Amino acid sequence: MKWYAERHDVTQHPNLRLTPRVTSIVEENFEISGWMLVCQINAGEFDVKDKDGISYHVNLHTKSCSCFSFQTLLIPCPHAIAAAIKEKSSIESLVSDFYTIDTLVAAYAGNILPISSEVNPSIEGTEGESESIQIC
DSSP: OOOSOOOOOGGGOTTOOBOHHHHHHHHHHHHHHTTOEEEEEETTEEEEEOTTOOEEEEETTTTEETTSHHHHHSSOOHHHHHHHHHHTOOSGGGSOGGGBHHHHHHHTSSOOOOOOSSOOTTSOOOTTOOSOOOOO
8 A cells, every 4th residue: 555645757758848737637627618608808808608608707818717716726727728729829828837847847956854843952942942843
């Protein structure tokens, strides 16, 4: 039984711009977007209706949608993907740079030191302090 999370070596896929997890989210949202009706309001703004007839306002310039998923996750929601397809824009360009392979590699480039719950004996506590430090 594995008790640890398996890590993917993203450096083995140099042609990918986005991390594998974000790529799968975008692909999932792409599949959902296929049933949507898109009407352009003006440059970069769209009214997108889902299969239940619920309308969403998408602005590709501000990277926002009235479902709030796009601006919260910084990953295009199905409504934004449907609008991007209508406008013939790159879906990948709508994903934040936070989710790129380059950003992920840079985040783990330096040393990552463990955090201990024990008090360092070489550091003297303040007067009356006798409990160990716990970092959660």
